[in-house]
Amino acid sequence: MTDEAPLHDRLLRANLERVFNERDAARRADAMAELYVAEPVMYEPDKVVAGREAIAAVAGALLEGFGPGFRFTPEKGPALGHHGMAVLRWHAGPEGSPAAISGADLAEIADGRIARLWVLLDPQWG
8 A cells, every 4th residue: 555645636736736826827837738638628617618728827817816825725635536537625715814715626537637627616606
């Protein structure tokens, strides 16, 4: 038995940290290339976003719009998943303040990368 986290947990946590918390566009693009398939799709409550560049642009716009102290933080405990599907709960807001929003990312994983990502917002935010 190994202490290393399962792939789905590592992927979803890396997605929060290296894509949705990354303010440098070049580093975000590098992370997208590593973590996502060539043609990923992200489903948000109000739109569908296709392609690495478009998903990276959404992440950058969120960070810019919410300000410099805004961060996505995974909830305690590992992502849950098996057979190519995984979910990770998170909350987000200014560091040191109560959450401004919370929800979960549900991912379809193919060939060790995120193929499709559904952003699910808790009812009070959605």
